[in-house]
Amino acid sequence: MSHPHPELTTPPPLADGAVRIVALGGLGEVGRNMAVIEHQGQLLIVDCGVLFPDDSQPGIDLILPDFSYIKDRLNDVQAVILTHGHEDHIGAVPYLLKLKPDLPLIGSQLTLALVEAKCKEHRLKPYTMSVTEGQEESFGVFDCEFVAVNHSIPDALAVAIRTDGGTILHTGDFKMDQLPLDGRLTDLRAFARLGEEGVDLFMTDSTNAEVPGFTPLEKDIAPAIDKVFRDAERRIIVASFASHVHRVQQVLNAAAAAGRKVALVGRSMVRNMGIAADLGYLHVPPGVLVDLKKLDQLPDHKVVLMCTGSQGEPMAALSRMANRDHQIEIGPGDTVLLASSLIPGNEHAVYRVINGLMRLGADVVHKGNAKVHVSGHAAAGELLYCYNIVQPSSVMPVHGEWRHLVANAQLAIDTGVPEDNVVLAEDGVVVDLIDGRARIVGAVPCGFVYVDGSRIGDGGDVLKDRQILRDEGFITVVAVIDAADGKIIAGPEITARGFAEDQQIFDQVRPRLVEALEAALGKGTTDPQQLQQIMRRAIGSWVGGKIRRRPMIIPVVIEA
Structure with a gap:
C-alpha cells in the first residue's frame, strides 16, 4: 500500500x-x-x-x-x-x-x-x-x-x-x-x-x-417504525436527514396507516420534500400532510412532526426543541424517533440532544435501542x-x-x-x-x-482565538499613564471572564503589574504598544503558574 x-x-x-x-x-x-x-x-x-x-x-x-x-x-x-x-x-x-x-x-x-x-x-x-x-x-x-x-x-x-x-x-x-x-x-x-x-x-x-x-435492507426497519406509531401515546417527532426521501416516505406511510397527520418542520426539509414530491420520488398519501400552523387544531395522538437535527446540529429543529428554544415544546408522553445513524464525530452532539429530550420527559427511540435506521x-x-x-x-x-x-x-x-x-x-x-x-x-x-x-x-487565527476564549477565558488589563512624567495615573484594572476563581484572586498580580510598568517607565519606555506587551507577559506568566491557564490577554495602555 x-x-x-x-x-x-x-x-x-x-x-x-x-x-x-x-x-x-x-x-x-x-x-x-x-x-x-x-x-x-x-x-x-x-x-x-x-x-x-x-x-x-x-x-x-x-x-x-x-x-x-x-x-x-x-x-x-x-x-x-x-x-x-x-x-x-x-x-x-x-x-x-x-x-x-x-x-x-x-x-x-x-x-x-x-x-x-x-x-x-x-x-x-x-x-x-x-x-x-x-x-x-x-x-x-x-x-x-x-x-x-x-x-x-x-x-x-x-x-x-x-x-x-x-x-x-x-x-x-x-x-x-x-x-x-x-x-x-x-x-x-x-x-x-x-x-x-x-x-x-x-x-x-x-x-x-x-x-x-451486509448492510440491512431498508424495508426491514418498517416494523420498528410501525411499532413506534402503535405505541406512542401523544405526538411523534421524527428526526432525519432533510434529503432522506425513503425515510420520509416510510414515515408518511406509517402515519397514514395510524390515522395521523404529518407536518414538515425546517426549511430544508420542506424544500427538499417538496422537490421530491413534485418530481415523483415521494408519494404523499392523500390528506396526510398538513401545515405546521394547523397542528393546534389536532389532538396530540394524531400528530407527527418530521424535522431535521438527527446529527445534533445546534441550529436544527430537534436540538432547539431539546434546548426549549423552539415553538414546539417537548413534554412527557411525546415520542422522539431518531431515524438516522451517527456520522462519525457527531456522537457527543447527538447524545447531548437525546439526554435533553429525555430530561423533558420524552421517550427517545434511536438506532441504539431499536432497529429504526439502516446505513x-x-x-x-x-x-x-x-x-x-x-x-x-x-x-x-x-x-x-x-x-x-x-x-x-x-x-x-x-x-x-x-x-x-x-x-x-x-x-x-x-x-x-x-x-x-x-x-x-x-x-x-x-x-x-x-x-x-x-x-x-x-x-x-479567528478559530484559534475562539477556541482560546472557549477553553481558557480572557483577561483585560487597563492602565492609564502620564507619558510626560513617566507615572501610572490609574490602574492597572483587571477584568477576567471564564474563570472559576473569584475576581479577587487577580488582586495578587496587580503589584507585579505596577512594578513592571514602573520599571519600564523609569527606563524611559512610554510607547503604549511596548507597555502593553510588558503587561501581557507579566500577567500571562502569573496566570500560567498560579491558575494553570493560558487565557487570551487584552492589555490596554491609555496616555493621559
Whole structure:
C-alpha cells in the first residue's frame, strides 16, 4: 500500500497519456467530497460537498473543499459530475460557481433539482445537464458512463470515466440493497461489464468498510417504525436527514396507516420534500400532510412532526426543541424517533440532544435501542463482491475517515489486488494513473476553508482565538499613564471572564503589574504598544503558574 508522507513535494508535470487524481476533500473525513481528475490538460470534477463543523470549530457554519488547486484552471474544467444529492457531495457547489458561474453541472434529475434550489438561495442560475443510468456522454477528453447505484437518497449514480490513459470507476456513495424501496438496484451487471472491459482505477466508498457482512435492507426497519406509531401515546417527532426521501416516505406511510397527520418542520426539509414530491420520488398519501400552523387544531395522538437535527446540529429543529428554544415544546408522553445513524464525530452532539429530550420527559427511540435506521453505505461483504466483480488493476478508497480507508484497502488486497496497486491517499495527495497502475507522486496545498457567516477563508487565527476564549477565558488589563512624567495615573484594572476563581484572586498580580510598568517607565519606555506587551507577559506568566491557564490577554495602555 502507498502511504502519504508529510515530506511529499510538489508533483512533477503530468506525463503524456497519464491521468491525475487529486482529492480536495473526503479522504480522512466523512464530508466535503471532491475529486479532480486531469488528462491532456483538461479537468473533470466529481462531487463538490461540504463538511459540517465539530465542537473544535466554534462558530463555523460549513467547511468547504480547498479550491486553490483549481482556482487558476477553472477554464480547463469540462464538467462537474454530481453522484447524488447529499450535502456532503453537493453542498459546496454554489461556492465553486461563484468562482465560475458557467461550470456545467451533470447529475440525475433529483440531484440537479436539489442543487438548483440551493443555488437559487445564492442567486445563482447554473447550467445543468440531466443524465440517467446507462447514458454515455463526453466532456472534453473524458467519456463518461453513468451507472445506477442504490443509496439512502433516490437517483444516485456511479460514473465510469474512460480516457486514453485508463478507465476510472467512481462509485459515489452506494450499497447493494436487494429489495430497495424504490426498486432501483445497484447495477452489478454494469459493474461486471466494466470489469471485463478493464477498470484501471476503482474509487470505492469506504464508510462502512469496517462493518462485517451486509448492510440491512431498508424495508426491514418498517416494523420498528410501525411499532413506534402503535405505541406512542401523544405526538411523534421524527428526526432525519432533510434529503432522506425513503425515510420520509416510510414515515408518511406509517402515519397514514395510524390515522395521523404529518407536518414538515425546517426549511430544508420542506424544500427538499417538496422537490421530491413534485418530481415523483415521494408519494404523499392523500390528506396526510398538513401545515405546521394547523397542528393546534389536532389532538396530540394524531400528530407527527418530521424535522431535521438527527446529527445534533445546534441550529436544527430537534436540538432547539431539546434546548426549549423552539415553538414546539417537548413534554412527557411525546415520542422522539431518531431515524438516522451517527456520522462519525457527531456522537457527543447527538447524545447531548437525546439526554435533553429525555430530561423533558420524552421517550427517545434511536438506532441504539431499536432497529429504526439502516446505513446507506456498503458494508465489507458488499465491497468484497464489488472487488471480485470489477477486478480492478488499482484501487483508491474514498469517502471515509482514515480507519475506513485502511479497512477498505485491506478488502481490496484480500480479493487479489496487488498491495502496491492499492493507494491510500489523503486530501491534497496527488495520484497518477500510468499504464493501469496508480502511484502517489506528490501533494498540493489543501486546507480547510471555513464559511463563517458571510466570510469565507481559512479562518485559522479567528478559530484559534475562539477556541482560546472557549477553553481558557480572557483577561483585560487597563492602565492609564502620564507619558510626560513617566507615572501610572490609574490602574492597572483587571477584568477576567471564564474563570472559576473569584475576581479577587487577580488582586495578587496587580503589584507585579505596577512594578513592571514602573520599571519600564523609569527606563524611559512610554510607547503604549511596548507597555502593553510588558503587561501581557507579566500577567500571562502569573496566570500560567498560579491558575494553570493560558487565557487570551487584552492589555490596554491609555496616555493621559
